[in-house]
Amino acid sequence: MKRTLNTSHSAIFEYWKDKMITSDGEVLKDDFNTPDSIPVVKDWAEPCCWACGCFVESVYKVKDYQEIAHKNPRVLYDRADVKSKLNRCHIIPHQAGGSDEASNLFLLCEKCHDESPDTQNPKNFYKWIYKKRNSGLYCNGFNVNGIISNFFEECKERKKNPYTANLDLMKVFQHGGHIAESSIYMALADTCDNL
Ligand SMILES: [Zn+2]
Structure with a gap:
């Protein structure tokens, strides 16, 4: 059975801000x-992944965004688009005895959530975030x-001219719902002319 996590995104923001x-x-x-040292939440008014920093851009389109962001940014964190883009990631995993308190949760995008270390030592997690x-x-x-940089490296190896890259011809495939970084630079190199 799927466990429900009751700690809200805004409560997690409130703890870490x-x-x-x-x-x-x-x-x-x-x-x-x-x-x-780095602040966990770079800008209170801009919900983003606390590891890679990617923003939930749809919040900029919210009516009266500036006013809400200024008066009560918590409101932004409980919006459906923010909740679906930012996962509540356990610092010490639940299976390892980690709690559902805001102090043990971090807001991460799906990609960073997948990459983040499962560890019993929270310091390892914070060090990973810092890096x-x-x-x-x-x-x-x-x-x-x-x-x-991988794209330029790839072109050099294949003796291709990187300046002839053509985004219109690029075909990127995904597996398991994810696009790998290697798929992107390889596919872009495929579109380049030979030197
Ligand atoms: Zn991220």
């Missing part, structure tokens, strides 16, 4: 001066810098 994570995997509260946040430009869970 004033917390910071250090590179050592420590959690600090309201301490914005510690070097090498992910500092490891390049992410968009919808995809590492854009990584895709671009």
Whole structure:
């Protein structure tokens, strides 16, 4: 039977909105001066994955978005589109005895949820978050810098001209509901002319 998780997205936001994570995997509260620390919630008014930073862009279209974001950003976190885009991810997994308290939950996109470590030591989880946040430009869970550099590498190996890439000809296949980063740069390299 599927377990129900009763902790709301807004309760999780409320708990984490004033917390910071250090590179050592420590959690600090309201301490914005510690070097090498990042806020868990970058911008209260912009619900996003707390690992890769991809936004739930549909909230920008909400009527009176600016006013809601300013007065009570919690409202944004319990919207259906935000709830479906951001998973409530256990820091210590339920199977390992982790609780459903907001302090043991993090808001992550599906891709980051899949990638996140299952660990009994919360420090490992926070360290992973810290690394992910500092490891390049992410968009919808995809590492854009990584895709671009792999694409150039791929073209070099195949002796193709990367500047002839044609997005209209690109065919990307997915498996298990996910698109792999390798599928994207490989498919793009397929469209390039030989040197
Ligand atoms: Zn993510």
